[in-house]
Amino acid sequence: MKVEAIASIIRPPQTAETTFNMAFTPGTITSPCVSICALDKDDVCIGCYRTAKEIRDWLLMDDDERLDVIMKAAERGRKNNPFA
Template sequence: MAIEDKVRSPCVSICALDERDVCIGCQRTSDEILHWSSMNNCERKAVLVKVAEREQEIAL
């Protein structure tokens, strides 16, 4: 069985937290950013789902 490639970080090098403690560049919380490197792919994918939800909130 092939080893699954690691899910890549959504970082876009615009690193600044807003008043909700969410990065304005990648839409991850500071906690999600801090723990990203120790997350497995399943956890990373779950974060990316939350990122997509946050992006939708901004678009509204």
């Protein structure tokens, strides 16, 4: 079997519809965005403390990956903002 055929069995190709459905499926972890969107010199949002890459990839992440991002962002927030 070709690699592409195997990959499509393991992980079906993403379409706009499946990405939309994944993002808005009940029970998925919602974005921690607080609508204060600006990146600092390290490419970290000053509102939610996610990196630019984490923000960009959010809709493609499963819940385990999203939880990991939230934990990392919370740690960044505690490090950079004593009130976070």
